[in-house]
Amino acid sequence: MQLVRPLSISVRAITLLITLILVCPAVRAGARRFNYVYEATTTAPGVIESETWVTWKTSPREERRFNAVDFRHELEFGITEHLQLAIYVADWGYREDPGTNEHGFSYQDSALELIYNLTNPTTDLLGLALYGEVRGGPEEVELETKLILQKNLGRFVLAYNATLEAVWEGDRLEEHGGEFSQSFGVSYEISPAFLLGAELLHEIEIPDWSETEDSVVYAGPNLSYRNKIWWATVTPLVQLTDIGSEVDFQTRLIFGFSF
Amino acid sequence: MRTLLGTGLSAWFLFLLAGCAFDPNVAFPSARGLVTGAGAQEGADLATLERGRKIYTTSCTECHVARPIGHYSIEAWHHFVGIMAPRAGLEAGDRAALEAYLLAARRSLPATERKIPTR
Secondary structure, eight states: OOOSSOSHHHHHHHHHHHHHHHTOTTBOOOOOSOSSSOOSOOOOTTOEEEEEEEEEEEEOOGGGOEEEEEEEEEEEEEOSSSEEEEEEEEEEEEEEETTTTEEEEEEEEEEEEEEEEOSOTTTSSSEEEEEEEEEEETTEEEEEEEEEEEEEETTEEEEEEEEEEEEEESTTSOEEEEEEEEEEEEEEESSSSEEEEEEEEEEEEEETTSSOOOOEEEEEEEEEEEOSSEEEEEEEEEEOSOOTTSOSEEEEEEEEEOO | OHHHHHHHHHHHHHHHHHHHTOOHHHHSOOHHHHHTTHHHHHTOOHHHHHHHHHHHHTTGGGTSOOOOGGGSOHHHHHHHHHHHHHHHTOOHHHHHHHHHHHHHHHHHSOGGGOSSOOO
């Protein structure tokens, strides 16, 4: 078994995460309706929220069997009524890819994110927010920007993201490229505890910022549950296109705790 | 790329259509409108009502949608705020402003918008 990258950085990052959570008694969770779509609302000022992401990606095809489980540990800080800061302490995971002979755990990166909400999805014509993220790891630097739209209509919430990413990869960050993606989500509040909806994800990679690759589209339902202590949202997505180089199926679970 | 742009533009159109079809000032009356009516009767000033409306449409909607104010009685709103204020981390002043806004807005709604009579 080949270990992809050393785990030492990951262990330090997780230790830091646990420490941060323990020293933040005011942490509480603002429940998410979607897993692949960001919402235009931000964390209230002075509030700290904790979220953990788990994403399983798989391609069960014989010619390209692939499995990966990725973890993200996020702490969100409400800075002002409009501005939110988030720290992704550690992105790490397990990968099993016979195609590239990669097996094992690896630390991937850590990230810093800012979201600024311009309008309110409940009281304004449209909720609008701007998103920026800087991500860095041993062999990767990434800049990500998003335009977030949201509208709350009674018990329905509609959200749309347009995302542009620039990525530098490799030992000397010599490989570069980009990706444009958009995601759309609709959620219906069945009761204060249960929400049901659907999400659509559309991605186009742009290697070397030249020719665009084939579009890949995923869609699937989402289910969210929340109570006064914790919440969880799960979204399984199936690839609707037939792009062999992309995973066929992915499921994301995000859960948050109140302390 | 055309499909991408088409989908994006369709989403924008859908959102704008949805936004235009919904008047938030009916569901969540503005604080200014309440000051001369029910808000004045409650003794709440403009700043308090504005603060209460802001909390109702931002802090409360972090976890759930904003419920129509006229669908619940004044007693029910007191009960809900009592349960939800600690969960939302509201301080005493914020809670009082939220209650003042909800009660003033509830009283300002026309009878047709109230599903449960005010007691």
